[in-house]
Amino acid sequence: MGKDKAERKRIKAEKLEAKLQKKHQKLENAGKFKLWRNHRPFWGATLSVLAGLLILYIPIQLYAIAFVPGSFAFVGFLFGGLVLILGVLAYLYPQFSTVLGVIIMFLSILSIMGALGGFLFGTIFGIVGGALCIAWKEQEIPHLPDQSKESKESNHLIDHSEVASTKSTT
């Protein structure tokens, strides 16, 4: 039983590594934006920013009464603004993505009070965005440069130099 578990774990780890290697190979020829995106929870942060804007829509429409004492529309402003800021922070500080994701989800759900959760779309986007931020991970993988290419290049170099050295000795 224990061996089976270990075997399954090993296969999973191998699969994950293969997947990451594949992803990395794709990134080798990627542009600047794709590389920037790779180092942060891009989709989670983008959905969170969108959720923040949707949540803010209702309190902005109610700005006339938002600052009346006891008005919940003010709370809507606060929740929407915070979700928006946390979404932006997820771009800037990807190392805190888990904590930011949890807070984004929490505030998106609470935004039903005071902002009707951006007609519920803001809440749903916030939950999905927050979950994506929580689940995002950056992992270092050992990378061997493309060996087939490398070997061809290195063989080519050796041939050249060997020829050169034989020339000089003669």
Next chain:
Amino acid sequence: MKNLAARGVNLVETKMSVGFTVKKKFVAALICGLIVLGAMVGVFGMTGTALALPLGGMGDFYVQFDKLEGKGFEMLPQIGETGNSDASPMVRNKIEEATVYNLLIYKDLKLPDGKWIRVNIKGTQPTEIHGLIQDARYIEANLQFSNLGIHEKNTDDYTKNWSQSAEKVTITNAKIVTDYLFQTMVKLQGAKISIESIDKPETIN
């Protein structure tokens, strides 16, 4: 030797970081979020409570009730948008706590085929409201105040020019043409929503 070194350097293992989403974590977080959302909506649904409910931006709608008992009443002048105009004179009623008996809110809507329908929201049990703000264009009702006071202020700001406040207010047999309604919290238990077809919309000018 140099070539060997060069070959050696080429084969040195480098570490690169790759960002990815852990599916298991994502599904777990998503399910947790949806459960919390469901619980919150469920609690509000069971108690018939809605928080920060705005109704506005759709023109005139009608509010009718048999009796309203309110505490902390205030009436202010207001200019607001209606279905026919960008700025119409109105009054803004604010009531801190109110209990409304036999509340009926209705709105007449024109369908694309030219026919008219009326959407009715009826509270079969007393409706409890906290933090009511209402902009009314027309009020037809019997009003009873306790400790009524009228305050005037010499200012150009029309919203502060005068105000009327009362400790308690009782309104009976009311029909109010409303253009904006906001409640911090409303408990509309036993609500019935119905739609009926009508020949033409109700108009009060």
